[in-house]
Amino acid sequence: MLPNNQQVTTMMNITGAGAVAYPSATVANVVCGFDILGFALNEPCDELAVYLSDEPGVHIINNDDYDLPTEAEKNVSGAALLALLDETPDVKGLTLVSKKIIKPGSGIGSSAASAAGAVVAANHLLDNRFSKDDLVRFAMFGEKVASGVKHADNIAPCIFGGVTLIRSIHPLDIVSIEAPPLHVTVVHPQIEVRTADARQILRQNVLLRDAIRQWGNIAGLVAGFIKGDYDLIGRSLEDVIIEPVRSILIPGFDEVKKLSKEAGALGGGISGSGPSIFMLSKDAETAKQVSLAMEQVYTRIGIDFHTHVTSINTEGVRVRSVEKL
Template identity: 70%
Template sequence: MYRIENLEYNKRVTVHAPGTVANLVCGFDILGLCLHEPHDVMHVTLLDEPKVVIESLDGYPLPADPQLNTAGAPLLEMIHEVDATVGFHVSIQKNIKPGSGVGSSAASAAGAVVAANHLLGNIFSPTDLVRFAMAGEKVASGVKHADNVAPCIIGGVTLIRSIFPLDIVSIPSPELFVTVVHPQIEIRTADARQILRKEVLLKDAIKQWGNIAGLVAGFMQNDLSLIGRSLEDVIIEPVRSILIPGFSDVKQQCKEAGALGGGISGSGPSIFMLSKDEPTATAVEQVMKDVYNKLGIPYHTYVTTINQQGVTKAS
């Protein structure tokens, strides 16, 4: 239990909780990166009673029961480890819509615990915060995973070496540009997990391990060619891509436009592509727009970069 004194009840802090790209194609549940855009805006106020109140600022329907809310469940976990009477009021502007594939649930969970930690005097470590935030991911998908919440809290590219015990490794990376297209369809993470194969062939596992190692080495060595060659998934993407209209065309044409590579962001339907510079990333964005304009499917696009800070306190 963490003992806290001299708390400032009714004090409020505002944070920006960014979107994330999980899996990074070949690293299912173990690799992720933080984006500058899009991001949620969250206001968290310290209360003098042990409860969590959730408020939506944009009318988006959020579960009022904190145990069923991706921001509320992590805060309940945090309250249990504090030797003081505290609670939190959370107001959320959801700019990252649930089911988008760019870490909506993770942004809520990570933003809530980072903001609450500020109000408690930053008594918890980043690893503690990831541990709390994973409770929100369990609410969203039924499984505790950290490949979204870890980069959202820590920033940059992260490797989840282990969940139990939690072992997070920050991976240095080049200053790459990230282009994301979010077709306006929803794929629930829990549903996207249900269709995955329970067993994989050894030859596929070996190829996947090589790609994961190659991608990490490419990031660390600033080897753009190696990064591009390693952005290949022979296990998850072949199954999940059938849920995303236009996926094959987007991937092929974006690489022809100069992207290093990319694939499904999280469980989809968003698709991300990495590029070496902004002109290429912008050209990739146009390719994405062209594909979905032809399909007649509404979409949002983002051209952004890797966010090395994670959740940040608003000034």
């Protein structure tokens, strides 16, 4: 039995104001943009409430069934909040009430949402004293807990919204890429692909010829987004380096891609390191048709799945104040 808000307040000696953030799922490693390009979805979103507390440190209450660690250092949101607390000597403690909606391990940025949502909510409480770049920096400590790597592929689009380029991690250089309206279909086949495994099967060397083709495509994709040229976006959604290796970990991948394109999708590929697959479409009706195609594949193969039919979230993490409980 999960605690209700009143019980939480009593348990945690919450005395201060609160803010609730709704960080969204994100797609990273956008086809030819491996490690550098991601975008935010309008749904699903987690619900993370952060309160100022008289108890020092970060206290975590899970308000869901995922049984995630509550020790701050081992918790994705907690590690991000600890990084933020390090730069806010005037704040005694923070209490987080976390309700995960985005399924961990799905490949649509569940851990990034946990990390980003927590620091966005905290920053809202602190009158937005930190920049978005700062928040990305804090949230990356959460990603380190989740995957061992401080990457910003999901965090940057989650916090900035829209399509974001992470041109460089050291120094952090995040560039918002304008894009025309885009509808997104995601299918999450219920299999496990560990990020570490997905990373390990990548070759450390690639052919220069393939790399050139890849950077031609990423250049085309960025140009297509900013110009609002759907055809160019579609032509550029090609990955000759990562997808051929990683897609073998995802049963049905080739068929999903083929049928999605036949249903009208511009293109797509593996979301993050999988197992989710995303497809971009010009309109909502096509995105719906694409979901039917995806469902057909996994129904036939006999693998459970979830689909999301949504669109690109251009505003970043929604956040609002809540009354002191």
